Amino acid sequence: MTSRLVDQLGARSAAGATAAALAGQIRALILDGRLTVGERLPSERSLALELRRSRSTMTRAYDLLEVDGYVSRRQGGGTRVALPHDHVSPQMDEDDSAIDLSIASMDSTPGLYDATVRALPRLAALRGTSGYSLRGLPELRDAVARRFTERGVATDAEEIIITSGALSALNLVLATIGRRGERAVVEQPTFPHALEAIRRYGYRTLPTPVDVQGWDTAHLTELLLQSRPHIAYLIPDFHNPTGATLTNSERSLIAATAQNTGTYLIVDETTAELDIDRGWSPRPMAAFGPHVVTIGSMSKIAxxxxxxxxIRAERPLIARLLAVRPSFELGTALLEQCIAVELLTEMPALAAHVRARLDAGRAAVAEGLARIEGVRMPQTHGGLSAWVDLGAPVSTRLSLAAREHRLILPPGPRFATGGVLERRLRIPITLPPDRTKAAMERLRLAWSDVRDGEITDREELPRAAVI
Incomplete structure (x- = not known):
């Protein structure tokens, strides 16, 4: 069994690297957050055996990292991840000149203030209650259920639980049905924090490929049939980060296969309402099978x-979820619930605002990328981002170069398992156009730095597999 470090590096990428290149790859993992401060790394001997390299090469790589402050070594305590004392993460820097592309999210809808004002009498009427809301306000559960019904799957309020965001919903589902040591199918790429949550609950992940053209449904269904995983985590609408959408026929096939294998489909609909010009609307995945657990959020549309x-699920599972929830959360804030009730009555206006903002953001990204030779932006009909093809496996190097220009963006492997997807980069289409224009200029400068370095550094490019 490989160590987590080698899994993150990708054995193919690390196997032929020089000590300096290997140290650079480990440093990139640390700066990207894929290796955490304090985490213990394999011993030099173990790492040499895993990579089939000399121990002296591993020692030299760790020496270089220690000199720069990226690892600490103690006799008997092993080698652990660290950060240099003078290192300041751009996210924590008080200088707001950095542009952060690690967060693909818009600012608030213009109707938020008015909805908040209208929500205050509703909140005031709840002052005589305990203030705890384990299921969620009945009127909000009604509104969410009504939206599911409008989209094509009959739903009532008893099949809904209100949570503190979609990630909280995912953690509640995993805490309720999770089984350590079981298999979990995950898309590759996928939402990094969901992947981290699934691993934290002890699942062994099985990746299935997704690209801008969509899913390899034959691979996915065969994986379900052969591995019979306990869960599969899918983002079927405007997939994050590729922007792809499953067709109704693909949804039907996947749901039927999952029902046959006894697999829970955990379906993330956080991006489901982010349509620009897709031109068609699929039915929710929940319309195709009983083993579908749907999570959603107001974060991207409001x-x-x-x-x-x-969370939308069948009633027996809702009862189990409610039994587990008090162990880590006693409900969702009432003010936000009251505001959400008001906003969900204005879905046409919300959708129009989202469409206009994303359309402008998409145009700004396309204009900026057109000035960067060799980078291709795919058709992007909605969602949070463009899944950009760099034309070469340089995503991590580009991410590091971007930091020198006060641009924060996660490399392609951040969305994957095993250090792959070095040809890809997620560019959010959610920022205001002027901010995006500035970000694209910084990206162009970073790209020039990387391309200039290829002339003398080509042998040290990451060699991760491309999917």
């Missing part, structure tokens, strides 16, 4: 500061 999410 505001990330409103921590409102939900």
């Amino acid at each position: 505001w990330g500061g409103m921590r409102i999410g939900w």
Whole structure:
């Protein structure tokens, strides 16, 4: 069994690297957050055996990292991840000149203030209650259920739980049905924090490929049939980060296969309402099978500061979820729920605002990328981002170069398992056009730095597999 470090590096990428290149790859993992401060790394001997390299090469790589402050070594305590004392993460820097492309989210909808004002009498009427809301306000559960019904799957309020965001919803589902040591199918690429949550609950992940053209449904269904995983985590609408959408026929096939294998489909609909010009609307995945557990959120259609999410599931599972929830959360904030009730009555206006903002953001990204030779932006009909093809496996190097220009963006492998997808980069289409224009200029400068370095550094390019 490989160590987590080698899994993150990708054995193919690390196997032929020089000590300096290997140290650079490990440093990139640390700066990207894929290796955490304090985490213990394999011993030099173990790492040499895993990579089939000399121990002296591993020692030299760790020496270089220690000199720069990226690892600490103690006799008997092994080698652990660290950060240099003078290192300041751009996310924590008080200088707001950095542009952060690690967060693909818009600012609040213009109707948020008015909805908040209208929500205050509703909140005032709840002052005589305990203030705890384990299921969620009945009127909000009604509104969420009504939206599911409008989209094509009959739903009532008893099949809904309101949560503090979609990630909270996912953690509640995993805490309720999770089984350590079981298999979990995950898309590759996928939402990094969901992947981290699934691993934290002890699942062994099985990746299935997704690209801008969509899913390899034959691979996915065969994986379900052969491995019979306990869960599969899918983002079927405007997939994050590729922007792809499953067709109704693909949804039907996947749901039928999952029902046959006894697999829970955990379906993330956080991006389901982010349509620009797709031209068609699929039915929710829940319409195709009983083993579908759907999670959703207001964060992308209203505001990330409103921590409102939900779970849709069959009633027996809802009862299990409610039994587990008090162990780590006693409900969702009432003010946000009251505001969400008001906003969900204005879905046409919300959708129009989202469409206009994403359309402008998409145009700004396309204009900026057109000035960067060799980079291709795919057709992007909605969602949070463009899944850009760099034409070469340089995503991590580009991410590091971007930091020198005060641009924060995660490399392609951040969305994957095993250090792959070095040809890809996620560019959010959610920022205001002027901010995006500035970000694209910084990306162009970073790209020039990387391309200039290829002339003398080509042998040290990451050699991760491309999917």
